[in-house]
Amino acid sequence: MASGSGGEDVWIPSVCGMCPDQCGILVHRVDGVVTKIEGNPRSPLGRGRLCARGLAGIQLLYDPHRLNQPLRRGNPEKGIGVDPRWQPISWDEALEAIVERLKQVRAEDPHRLLLCGTPASPAPLAFALGVFMPAFDSPNGFVCDERPNAGVEHMLARSLHGSISMYPDPDFCEYLLLFGADCTSGATAEKMADARVRGMRGVAVEPFLSPAAEKADEWLPIRPGSEGALACALLNLLLNEYRLFDAEYVRRHTDGPYLVRPDGAHARDTASGKPLVWDAAAGHARPFDEDGGDVAIEGTYVVDGEECRSVFELLREAVRRWTPEAAAEATTIHAQTIRGVAREFGEAARIGSTVTIEGRELPLRPAAAVCGPGAYGHDNGRPTALAIALLNEVVGAGDVPGGLLGSGAVSLGRPQTGLPRWVPCADSDGLLQSEPTPENRTDDWPAFDGRFAFDPRPKVLIDCGSNLLMGAAGPERVATLKECFVISVSLYSDETAEALADIVLPDASYLERLDPPQQSSPAGRGDWACQVRQPAVPPLRQRRHFSEVLLEIGQRLGIADAVNARTNIFYGLRLPHTLDPEQRCSWEEMVDRICQGGFGPEHGLAWFRENGVLTWPKRLEEVYWKPFDAARVPLRYEWLAGWQPCRAGRPQIGFDLQAVSYPVPWHASQTCENPWLDEVSQSEPYSYFICLNPRTAAAKGIADGDPIWVESTAGRRVRGRARLTEGVHPEVVAIGGNGGHWARGMPVARGQGAFFNALLTFDLEQPGPTPLAIDGDARVRVYKE
Amino acid sequence: MRQGMVIDLKRCIGCFACQIACKAEHGTRPGTVWARVIKREYGTFPEVRRVSLPLLCMHCRKAPCVEVCPTGATHKRADGIVTIDADKCVGCRYCVMVCPFGSRHYQDADHTYFRGREPDPYEARAYAQHPTGVVEKCDFCVERVDRGLDPACVVNCPTRARTFGDLHDRESEVSRLIDERGAFRLHEELETCPSVFYLPP
Numbered sequence: 001m002a003s004g005s006g007g008e009d010v011w012i013p014s015v016c017g018m019c020p021d022q023c024g025i026l027v028h029r030v031d032g033v034v035t036k037i038e039g040n041p042r043s044p045l046g047r048g049r050l051c052a053r054g055l056a057g058i059q060l061l062y063d064p065h066r067l068n069q070p071l072r073r074g075n076p077e078k079g080i081g082v083d084p085r086w087q088p089i090s091w092d093e094a095l096e097a098i099v100e101r102l103k104q105v106r107a108e109d110p111h112r113l114l115l116c117g118t119p120a121s122p123a124p125l126a127f128a129l130g131v132f133m134p135a136f137d138s139p140n141g142f143v144c145d146e147r148p149n150a151g152v153e154h155m156l157a158r159s160l161h162g163s164i165s166m167y168p169d170p171d172f173c174e175y176l177l178l179f180g181a182d183c184t185s186g187a188t189a190e191k192m193a194d195a196r197v198r199g200m201r202g203v204a205v206e207p208f209l210s211p212a213a214e215k216a217d218e219w220l221p222i223r224p225g226s227e228g229a230l231a232c233a234l235l236n237l238l239l240n241e242y243r244l245f246d247a248e249y250v251r252r253h254t255d256g257p258y259l260v261r262p263d264g265a266h267a268r269d270t271a272s273g274k275p276l277v278w279d280a281a282a283g284h285a286r287p288f289d290e291d292g293g294d295v296a297i298e299g300t301y302v303v304d305g306e307e308c309r310s311v312f313e314l315l316r317e318a319v320r321r322w323t324p325e326a327a328a329e330a331t332t333i334h335a336q337t338i339r340g341v342a343r344e345f346g347e348a349a350r351i352g353s354t355v356t357i358e359g360r361e362l363p364l365r366p367a368a369a370v371c372g373p374g375a376y377g378h379d380n381g382r383p384t385a386l387a388i389a390l391l392n393e394v395v396g397a398g399d400v401p402g403g404l405l406g407s408g409a410v411s412l413g414r415p416q417t418g419l420p421r422w423v424p425c426a427d428s429d430g431l432l433q434s435e436p437t438p439e440n441r442t443d444d445w446p447a448f449d450g451r452f453a454f455d456p457r458p459k460v461l462i463d464c465g466s467n468l469l470m471g472a473a474g475p476e477r478v479a480t481l482k483e484c485f486v487i488s489v490s491l492y493s494d495e496t497a498e499a500l501a502d503i504v505l506p507d508a509s510y511l512e513r514l515d516p517p518q519q520s521s522p523a524g525r526g527d528w529a530c531q532v533r534q535p536a537v538p539p540l541r542q543r544r545h546f547s548e549v550l551l552e553i554g555q556r557l558g559i560a561d562a563v564n565a566r567t568n569i570f571y572g573l574r575l576p577h578t579l580d581p582e583q584r585c586s587w588e589e590m591v592d593r594i595c596q597g598g599f600g601p602e603h604g605l606a607w608f609r610e611n612g613v614l615t616w617p618k619r620l621e622e623v624y625w626k627p628f629d630a631a632r633v634p635l636r637y638e639w640l641a642g643w644q645p646c647r648a649g650r651p652q653i654g655f656d657l658q659a660v661s662y663p664v665p666w667h668a669s670q671t672c673e674n675p676w677l678d679e680v681s682q683s684e685p686y687s688y689f690i691c692l693n694p695r696t697a698a699a700k701g702i703a704d705g706d707p708i709w710v711e712s713t714a715g716r717r718v719r720g721r722a723r724l725t726e727g728v729h730p731e732v733v734a735i736g737g738n739g740g741h742w743a744r745g746m747p748v749a750r751g752q753g754a755f756f757n758a759l760l761t762f763d764l765e766q767p768g769p770t771p772l773a774i775d776g777d778a779r780v781r782v783y784k785e
Numbered sequence: 786m787r788q789g790m791v792i793d794l795k796r797c798i799g800c801f802a803c804q805i806a807c808k809a810e811h812g813t814r815p816g817t818v819w820a821r822v823i824k825r826e827y828g829t830f831p832e833v834r835r836v837s838l839p840l841l842c843m844h845c846r847k848a849p850c851v852e853v854c855p856t857g858a859t860h861k862r863a864d865g866i867v868t869i870d871a872d873k874c875v876g877c878r879y880c881v882m883v884c885p886f887g888s889r890h891y892q893d894a895d896h897t898y899f900r901g902r903e904p905d906p907y908e909a910r911a912y913a914q915h916p917t918g919v920v921e922k923c924d925f926c927v928e929r930v931d932r933g934l935d936p937a938c939v940v941n942c943p944t945r946a947r948t949f950g951d952l953h954d955r956e957s958e959v960s961r962l963i964d965e966r967g968a969f970r971l972h973e974e975l976e977t978c979p980s981v982f983y984l985p986p
Contacts, residue, residue, distance in 0.1 A: 049940075185800055209826075
């Protein structure tokens with residue numbers, strides 16, 4: 001496009017905000033109008049390349065359906081489908097009404113303020129949950145995602161990798177086993193393409209031939225929710241039949257050699273209380289961290305008159321019931337195929353091999369098994385995700401070249417300052433205990449008083465762009481929040497706003513706001529990146545950045561001193577960058593402090609505005625920390641005993657199918673409202689349709705394109721058009737994520753695709769036999785309209 | 786010199802970033818998609834493969850669109866890039882009919898992406914470059930190429946699936962990929978000699 005006559009023509013470095021990946025962008029502004037968004041080649045995040053969402057951000061900025069001023073509900077009635085009869089009000093009126101409510105709650109019980117945010121906006125989410133909520137004295141902040149059970153992944157990543165998420169090593173992996181996971185798109189897309197070209201073999205286990213499975217060499221369609229049975233069978237074959245495991249890794253880097261008494265507790269040294277291992281050379285037990293001869297990982301040993309077995313031995317025992325034949329019955333995958341995958345995976349790991357990187361010899365285990373939402377998104381998600389994670393551990397592929405790595409598990413800081421620093425460390429039993437990162441440090445955090453739970457009767461709810469009603473919390477459950485005062489902070493008058501909000505505040509999009517720097521890095525080797533999101537244009541109309549609004553609310557509530565104190569703690573500010581209690585900083589000043597506090601006075605906001613991104617190389621021991629650290633990974637064999645098929649996987653008379661959802665890579669959150677991305681989905685064969693296997697459809701008289709209903713056992717149903725595809729398991733109906741909006745305020749998205757979460761039942765009885773997990777699938781029947 | 790492109794289907798993940806990168810570069814109107822992606826399935830359950838195939842103007846050496854254009858609006862440059870001169874195009878659409886790849890789009894309506902709304906500040910600037918009543922298509926980003934840059938879809942591709950260069954230069958990266966990776970072209974039987982090559986998935 002031609003630039004304006006003699007006017008402004010600038011490129012502004014900033015950070016994408018269309019999904020949680022935070023790629024670096026350059027925004028082209030000509031005469032005050034954003035004319036293009038490109039990837040920032042200087043940023044390690046995206047390396048100058050953007051996905052469809054990131055490129056389409058202009059359509060979010062200028063969408064005429066965006067909220068442009070605060071609104072007050074004119075209709076006292078609330079509920080799904082009710083017209084809110086919005087009445088425009090001034091910011092002053094809106095904040096006055098909000099502050100009045102918040103003052104009441106704070107006086108009665110601050111815990112009854114509930115705030116939820118979206119993972120798509122990590123920086124504003126961090127300020128709201130990490131600063132404002134503690135300053136208000138409410139611990140009831142949470143993240144609402146579209147898919148349930150992300151907590152399962154985070155917990156396992158903490159427990160096994162000292163991180164919050166995991167990814168396969170894109171630089172050395174040669175065999176990638178994906179369980180309902182997508183490692184092909186997003187920030188790793190380029191490196192994974194390199195891996196495919198150099199011959200990495202990919203096997204995708206999932207019920208739908210998703211865009212990720214499309215790129216695998218082999219698609220193994222599985223009965224959804226049975227991924228854990230497959231993983232247990234693979235473990236059984238590796239440990240008990242093929243004996244393809246890394247004994248040295250198990251001995252040194254896991255609790256595998258720890259002796260367990262018949263009652264399930266660790267056998268401990270009477271003097272030190274430390275867990276005991278069996279010294280095979282000396283023929284007696286000794287504390288795990290004492291020097292001695294070779295330690296046994298298999299076998300039964302008598303300690304203090306009791307027969308003790310090692311954790312590793314118990315793990316072998318726990319998976320023994322999962323013969324390939326038993327798993328075949330559970331998963332619909334042929335037993336011979338399961339044997340083949342186990343052998344391929346175990347052999348691909350090349351146990352015992354090493355690689356020299358930067359002059360240092362490290363173990364090489366070029367095989368990784370990855371558990372994604374398709375596998376952990378069930379009520380059996382915890383044992384399933386553990387079994388998959390253990391595939392990496394038993395072949396020695398945890399946080400070593402080629403294997404499964406914790407994302408950003410170790411930070412040794414910038415070479416100049418050694419900050420920020422966090423490293424995995426061991427507890428007194430020698431087990432991995434990750435040091436809190438600055439983002440979630442726990443010193444001076446509100447003490448846990450047992451009420452850190454969803455209060456079913458909050459007085460005030462602030463929904464920061466998560467559109468709770470369409471999230472994994474379940475629409476009916478959320479709709480019961482009618483009684484409370486709901487503030488919706490959003491880009492659009494979305495479903496949650498229309499059904500529940502008393503007041504709606506027009507948020508600034510990522511192209512209109514300033515966010516503090518966040519440290520992140522792409523998968524594998526390369527550079528750390530720290531970038532500041534800066535506005536490409538000032539907020540249009542009356543839109544305001546919610547972090548700034550929270551600052552003002554804090555001042556109006558009289559808790560600005562607490563906000564300052566929490567800012568110091570949360571962003572790790574040290575003298576001289578700390579905020580004094582009585583100081584009243586603007587948001588810009590605050591972000592400047594955070595920049596200087598983290599990166600020195602020479603790297604204030606002005607530096608980031610000019611340069612966009614601060615980078616420094618990742619060190620080898622940051623990428624592959626296992627060989628450099630003594631902390632052991634707990635194998636948690638006892639969780640596997642409880643594995644059983646997920647609720648939606650159990651047959652019920654009249655409900656012959658299982659409904660699953662899958663992520664659509666060119667959508668996230670509310671992007672169906674983006675007309676460029678909507679145009680993609682309109683032309684693409686699957687994402688706006690409900691996918692059925694042709695054989696399944698034929699038996700029901702359903703033809704391609706027919707309008708159909710999908711109805712759950714609880715009578716919930718969604719409507720859509722049928723797409724017949726061989727790429728779906730015959731027992732399954734597959735629905736793309738992010739579809740099915742009904743809000744009047746999102747007319748582009750309205751009616752496009754199907755709203756999968758409407759099929760799910762969420763109540764306090766739903767969580768499965770293992771904690772932290774609910775079933776993200778539904779047992780359904782399908783019929784023509 | 787003959788400008789051409791190689792698209793590596795092993796690298797391509799069918800993510801549609803090329804479609805939107807093109808849109809962002811050229812600000813084309815609703816419904817006009819110069820760089821498309823189609824998806825095709827092969828086989829029956831459970832032995833199924835799906836392939837994503839990115840499409841654009843093939844800049845054929847023997848381009849039927851050039852032959853049928855009655856006004857000379859569609860023109861092949863010396864470097865092989867097929868362009869359309871909007872001032873000469875009379876909107877007869879013979880070229881749309883004759884293109885075997887469906888790569889041409891007639892600009893019929895003056896509507897916006899947000900139906901029933903006036904063009905937003907971005908669209909107002911963008912659509913000024915796209916008159917109605919004429920045919921449009923991918924031009925390999927000639928304005929970029931003439932400045933020594935690669936086309937927008939090439940520069941942005943998140944998996945680096947696209948390579949652009951001189952097909953006549955035996956040393957070029959495109960020639961090397963075509964030789965080493967068993968490249969093929971679409972509808973070779975029509976003998977239009979496309980300048981866009983594909984590497985097998």
